[in-house]
Every structure is written in structure tokens, then in C-alpha cells.
Amino acid sequence: MKQAEVAAYFSRFEEAESMYLHMDRRDLAINLRIKLGDWFKVLQLLKTGSGDAYDALLEQAYNGIGDYYADRLKWENAVQYYLKGRNQERLADCYYRLENYDGLEQLAADLPENHKLLPEIGQMFVTVGMCEQAVKAYLKCNQPKAAVDTCVHLNQWNKAVELARTHNMKEIKSLLSKYASHLLEENKTLEAVELYRKAHHFLDAAKLMFKIADEEGKKMSRPLRVKKLYVLAAQLVEDYHEQVKASQQSKAKGKTSEATFTLAGLLEEDATSSDNRIIDCAWRGAEAYHFFLLAQRQLHAGYTENAMRTALHLCEYEDVIPAIEIYSLLALCSAANRAFGTCSKAFIKLESLESLSPEQRQLYEDLALQIFTRHPPKDSRVLRADGSLEGAEGKLPTCIVTGLPIQEYQFWMCSVCKHCAVEQEISKYNCCPLCHSPVA
Missing domain, CATH: 3.30.40 (Herpes Virus-1)
Known part of the structure; x- marks a missing residue:
């Protein structure tokens, strides 16, 4: 024993190790190699021995060798030994440096919930833009706020809103506003509508949809598309009504009658709505374009009187459809129906429109002159503005x-x-x- 210690003192390590082994003191030989940091030799000595007493030392040896390779930037070799040494922290670092994100994802999946390493792995995924994997890691360690922040940082707004709603986070309203603003800045209005709809913010979705429909309506190039847009907007308002009603039902369950919570829902709508047109006249735009298209179909099918009466009904929708479109259609339908009194009124309205240029106004005047020099401006039957016969009771x-x-x-x-x-x-x-x- 003394001779071995003397040999070790004078750096004759092989001789000292041989003496320890000759005395059957493997533990001393191992300790000698550990002091020297020679983990390869430690591993060799441990493998030639037996017993469970060396299990902890075996892991330490594997990790020591892993550190040896990591210090020399040989990450692939380091991974093999860190796996054997069950060093998850260093293993995650190696996977990240090797860009082995599949291995990193598998490591995160194998870790128990709320493990201290999960937030670090989540941050690793964030730095390389892997949103889904980062979210999984953060959720596994019960950090939904970090998951939502990750989605926002990586512009995965839809996922951020979904997570905020799933975990009942107070930030969902501000998230929706930020995401909607982001989409609107990129002219993705329909995507913003879908965002609000999925988040059950039906009134906000309806406002955007009405805006789209109004803009499309100004072009008057695709009236069927405009009608569909108005229908979708109105259905979103109906969803909002149902949402308010359901909310009041849950609050008043078992306490009040249906009439009471319905009234409460209406009062809540009045209190929260900033745009009465959307709430009270949700179907007005859809109605206008429905009758506009219907009058044209009737005219082309040869039902001239029905077409004229439908076109008369359109006069109530000047705030939705441009007046020039309404009265041009009315003049055409009434002329086809030989109701020249109604046709004359339509021309008078057209000629008085301030939006017309002098050239357009002159064209209408010339056309009216051609028609009414041949046909007196009289109708065989008098119709009211809504298309009903004169003498009908009420609207x-x-x-x-x-x-x-x-x-x-x-x-x-x-x-x-x-x-x-x-x-x-x-x-x-x-x-x-x-x-x-x-x-x-």
C-alpha cells in the first residue's frame, strides 16, 4: 500500500494502479483514476468489476467521457455517453448544437411533467422558430403564458388565441385585438373575421364582414357575392344574439322566467353595442341585394310586372345599393311592363342625382325624351312605393x-x-x- 502511494506521488500511475489491483483494491485504483480525470480508464476498471455498488460511478464515468468529447466539440460522441449516463441537461445541449430537433423533441416527451429542464427546451425550440414543439414543452411544465407568448413571438396568432381561450387567460381580448390588427395591416380581413368567429367574438366578426360587404357593394360588379357577404355578416349577428341569450340563461338559470332573461339579453345588447345598424338591421344588406337580383331574374324570365314591383320595393334600400342602380333597374322593368308613369318617375330621380356627370345626365335626358314622346307617362294601375296595389291596408x-x-x-x-x-x-x-x- 505504501509503495503504491509512493509510486502515485512520483506520477508512476500505471505502477500504482497495478499494485492496487494486485492487492485486490480496485476501489483505490478507480479513485486514483478519478483524481486524474481519466474517465476512460475508470470506465475500463468499472466494467471489469461486478456488483451494484459501482452503478453510480458508472454513470459518472459515462458523463465524464461525454464532457471530454463535448469540450472538444465532438457532439455526436458526447451524445452516446450522455445517453448512457442519463445526463438529460447536457444531452439537450448536444441535441441543440447538432440541430437534432427530433432527438430534442423526444427528450422533452420522455421527461416527466414539470421537469426543470422543460422550459429550457421550450426556449431552444423558440430560438429556431419551432412553435408547436415549444408549446408542447411549455404546456408540459404548466406554463401556458409562456406558450402563448411563444405563439405571439412567432406570429402563430391563431394558436395563441386558441391556447388563451383553452386556458381561460385574461389576455385573450388583447391578443385578439393585436392579431386582428396584424391581419388587417396585411389586408387579410377575411382571416380576421374567421379569427373573431372562432373566438366567439361574433359582433366584432360581423362588423368586419359588413365592412367587406360595403366595400364590395360600391363596385357593383358582383352583386351575388355581395349578397353572400351580407348574409354571412347577418348570420354572425344572429350568433351574437344566441350567445347573449345563452349567457343570460346561464346567469338566470332556475331563478327567472324565459321572458325575463330574454329581456335581460336585449338590454345587455343595447348596453354593449356601439353600432345599432349591425344589431337592429343585420339583414338589411342581404335583403337589398336579394331583391336586386330577384328583379333581374324576373325581368329576364319575362315576368315584367313582378320585376317592376320588386324593383319598386328596392327604393327603400338607397342606403345599401347606389340609387343609380336601383332607378335604372326600375326604369327598365317599368318600361318593359309598359308602366310609363313609374318609368317617368324613375327617370326624374335619375336625372336629379348629384353623382351624375353632365354627360351622363344628358344621356338620361335624351333617352327619356325618346321614350316619352312615343308613350305618355301614365300607368294602367297605381302602385305604392313598396310595390303593393294602391288601397292595400297598411304595410x-x-x-x-x-x-x-x-x-x-x-x-x-x-x-x-x-x-x-x-x-x-x-x-x-x-x-x-x-x-x-x-x-x-
Whole structure:
């Protein structure tokens, strides 16, 4: 023993180790190599021995060799020994440096929940832009705020909103606003609408949809598309009504009657709505374009009187459809129906429009002169502004199938858009002509 210590003192390590082994003192030989930091020799000595007493030392040896390779930037070799030494922290660092993100993801999956290494792995994924993997790591260690911040940082706004809603985070409103602003800056208005709809912010979605429809309506190049946009906007408002109603139901469950919580819902709408047009007149735009298209179909099909009466009904929608489009259609339909009195009124309205240029106004005047020098401006029957016959009692509901006032006492009403139709006419349809919901 003394001779071995003397040999070790004079750096004759091989001789000292041989003496220790000859005395069957493997532990002293191992300690000698550990002091020298010769982990390869330590591993060799441990493998020639037996027993569970060396298990901890075996892991230490593997990690020591892993450090040896890591110090020399040989990350692949280091990984092999860190795996054997179960050194998860150093293993994560090696995977990151090797850009072995599959291995890093598998390591995060193998770690137990709330492990201290998970936030670090999440940050590693953030730095390389791997949002989904980072979110998984943060959620596994119960850090949803960090997961949401990661999504925002990497512009995965949709995922951020979904996470905030799933974990009932207070920041969801501000997140929605930021994401919507981000989408609107990139002219992705429809994506912003979908964002609000998925987040159940139906009124905000409806406002954006009405804005899109209004802008498309100014072009008047694709009226069918505009009608669909207005229908979608109105349906979002209906979803908002249902949401408010459901909210009041949950608050007043078992305490008040249905009439009471419905009234409370209406009061809440009045208190929160900043745009009464959206709440109170949600279907007005869809109505306008529905009757605009209907009048044209009737005219092309040869139903000139029905087309004229539908076009007369359009006069109530000057705030939605440009007046020049309405009265041009009315003049055309009434001329085809030989109702030149109505046609004359349409021309008078057209000639008085301030939006017309002098050249356009002159063209209308010349056309009116050609028509009314041949035909006196008189109608065979007098019609009211809503298209109903003169003498009808009160304002009658309009049939969305024919565009004509409903004379019957019993009629069909859509359960979604609340518009009416003659039962005989609606029986030919499977869906509501206005909102396209199934006919009950």
C-alpha cells in the first residue's frame, strides 16, 4: 500500500494502479483514476468489476467521457455517453448544437411533467422558430403564458388565441385585438373575421364582414357575392344574439322566467353595442341585394310586372345599393311592363342625382325624351312605393320568393332570418332563398 502511494506521488500511475489491483483494491485504483480525470480508464476498471455498488460511478464515468468529447466539440460522441449516463441537461445541449430537433423533441416527451429542464427546451425550440414543439414543452411544465407568448413571438396568432381561450387567460381580448390588427395591416380581413368567429367574438366578426360587404357593394360588379357577404355578416349577428341569450340563461338559470332573461339579453345588447345598424338591421344588406337580383331574374324570365314591383320595393334600400342602380333597374322593368308613369318617375330621380356627370345626365335626358314622346307617362294601375296595389291596408310583409307583398293571413317564416314567404311558393324550395337555411 505504501509503495503504491509512493509510486502515485512520483506520477508512476500505471505502477500504482497495478499494485492496487494486485492487492485486490480496485476501489483505490478507480479513485486514483478519478483524481486524474481519466474517465476512460475508470470506465475500463468499472466494467471489469461486478456488483451494484459501482452503478453510480458508472454513470459518472459515462458523463465524464461525454464532457471530454463535448469540450472538444465532438457532439455526436458526447451524445452516446450522455445517453448512457442519463445526463438529460447536457444531452439537450448536444441535441441543440447538432440541430437534432427530433432527438430534442423526444427528450422533452420522455421527461416527466414539470421537469426543470422543460422550459429550457421550450426556449431552444423558440430560438429556431419551432412553435408547436415549444408549446408542447411549455404546456408540459404548466406554463401556458409562456406558450402563448411563444405563439405571439412567432406570429402563430391563431394558436395563441386558441391556447388563451383553452386556458381561460385574461389576455385573450388583447391578443385578439393585436392579431386582428396584424391581419388587417396585411389586408387579410377575411382571416380576421374567421379569427373573431372562432373566438366567439361574433359582433366584432360581423362588423368586419359588413365592412367587406360595403366595400364590395360600391363596385357593383358582383352583386351575388355581395349578397353572400351580407348574409354571412347577418348570420354572425344572429350568433351574437344566441350567445347573449345563452349567457343570460346561464346567469338566470332556475331563478327567472324565459321572458325575463330574454329581456335581460336585449338590454345587455343595447348596453354593449356601439353600432345599432349591425344589431337592429343585420339583414338589411342581404335583403337589398336579394331583391336586386330577384328583379333581374324576373325581368329576364319575362315576368315584367313582378320585376317592376320588386324593383319598386328596392327604393327603400338607397342606403345599401347606389340609387343609380336601383332607378335604372326600375326604369327598365317599368318600361318593359309598359308602366310609363313609374318609368317617368324613375327617370326624374335619375336625372336629379348629384353623382351624375353632365354627360351622363344628358344621356338620361335624351333617352327619356325618346321614350316619352312615343308613350305618355301614365300607368294602367297605381302602385305604392313598396310595390303593393294602391288601397292595400297598411304595410304588408314582402315575400322573399316573389318579391311581392303577402296578402294572405297565414304565411311561412324562416326560423333564422325571420323573413316571410307565401306557403305555396316556399314549398318549391328546400332552403330559404335569402339566408339559405333549411326550410322546416
